[in-house]
Amino acid sequence: MVSAYLNNQHQIALLERDLSQFYKFGKPPGFEQLNSQLNFAVKVLIIYSFLGTFVYNGTKMLLREECKKNSQEKGLSDNHCGLIATFMFPFRVDYFPVFYIVLVITFLLAHTLIKLCMHISFNAYEIVNHIVLRIEHLKEMILSCFNERNQTIVQKKLRVCILYHIEILDMAARLDKNFFNTMFGHFALTGAICACLEKQIVLGVNIVAGTLHFIGWIIALFVGCVAGQCLLNASEIIPNALWAAKWYHADLRTQKTLLFMLARSQKELTIKAGPFGILCFPLFVTVLKTSYSILCMLTS
Template sequence: MRTWSNLFLDITNTSKFGIPPNMGPKAKKVQLYIIFFIAYCNWGVCTYALASIFLESVTCEKINKEKGLHEICGMVTPFWWPYDTIDFYLKMFFNAYEILCIGIYIPPGVSLIVSVWECAETIISKIEHLKEMFKETFEIEELHLQQAHLRRCIQYHQEIIKIIQNWNTENKKCFGQCSSISAITISLITAQFLRIHSIGALIHVFGYTVGVFMLCKAGQMIQDESYNIQDAFLDSKWYTASPKLLKDIKFVILRCQKPLYLQAVPFGTFNFNSLIMIIKTAYSYLTLINNESKYTKI
């Protein structure tokens, strides 16, 4: 978490190149989404717990009779017990402990996922600021001032690239594996919902899918915006620049031809193509699970 804290400080640091005009409005918009998603998480934890305790106990008892299990019904999560009954107060203790563990585990993880999207929005604000600075370069008449301003823009560009690379490294450590396990997770939770019509499963799969969407959305935004920096020159008065200045601009455009990505583990990147692939793979797994279940019943 200390590394993430230092990363947030670097991303939000505007002392060197000024405050991007769109940073404030974007921050307010993202904060509203963060509040909504965290509230959904807390509501989901409570609803999941209540549904598991009161609504799914009937299904649990039925499965125990059919398969001769000793699972204690009326619990938040599946709970095996060596005896057929359990003391009421002990059962309440285990329920409270499970709810506490879920409340400690899920909301912080969700906050970190939303923070990835918040970082992307803040970085995009800096990229938009950089574009405006590139356009301002050609509004300056003196050549030496143009060169100094362009040099400052290039330094800003290099700083943004460094921030994205550091952000990508930390994101890869924490969420890179989502590209390989998300399809399996979504398909299993959806299969549970289709099989026993669990409210908790529905809440879980919706929140998990939105989290994956946020990761892919953040990666797609960074990929597009880092590539589109070169568009600032097309929208400017580049034709008024000196040949010497145009040579420097060529190197900036060449660097923009290689967009920056939010990498996944073990390979690939987070973008909309990855999101479509995850959804298609999850559907394939879900079809396989349903077919296997039907074959087993026969």
């Protein structure tokens, strides 16, 4: 997941750059407001990911002595007690200052992983929102296009709409391509981690911290699925706009041109998550069901 995302980072950056340029078709209405809302949301997610990791690791530290006692009773190694997760080390780490060095390293690694998963989902979500904003902008352009009586002006405006539509379709295709493998790894990892956290909660281990951690992963999963569902729903905006427009006032040549645009807009815009299918609400439920199945296997 990480390697796939980093491998496509340059292409994602180019896509975001193109989404911030408006010299061809103008700035979509509501761009600044949307940008402000997304910036606020990403700050909330960053704070939540840090607090969630801190509370989860802090709870592990508070239960460190109890963990050591239980491990000794069962004849197990207590090398992992106090750490955010169980790690296998080829040497002892349970002494000063090695333990605290390992503690800081594992905390930073865990925080980076959690923040990265949230960042991946939110990155897709914000790109989708800007694409949908452009689709809404194109919708208004299409509706106003056929309000003109002069057929030369109508054809000129329609040509601009077609070019705008092609650009939007290209951006959606680039989004799907750049997140295809990343989302597959993200969702596979999320399902497994959620199952392990559910097991801790069911067994009464780290209930508060585990729940907080679990909610963070579910949020990352849900944001990704919301992004895919929003893009899927936005696929219907352009064909509906074409039908709602006063195309019957246009000449025959313009109407024929409009048919090609209508035919192309029938294809859904999606973000695929590898063999899991497209990102949408049903996929969110499927991943939760898979997580529950893994939990049943772990507790049986």
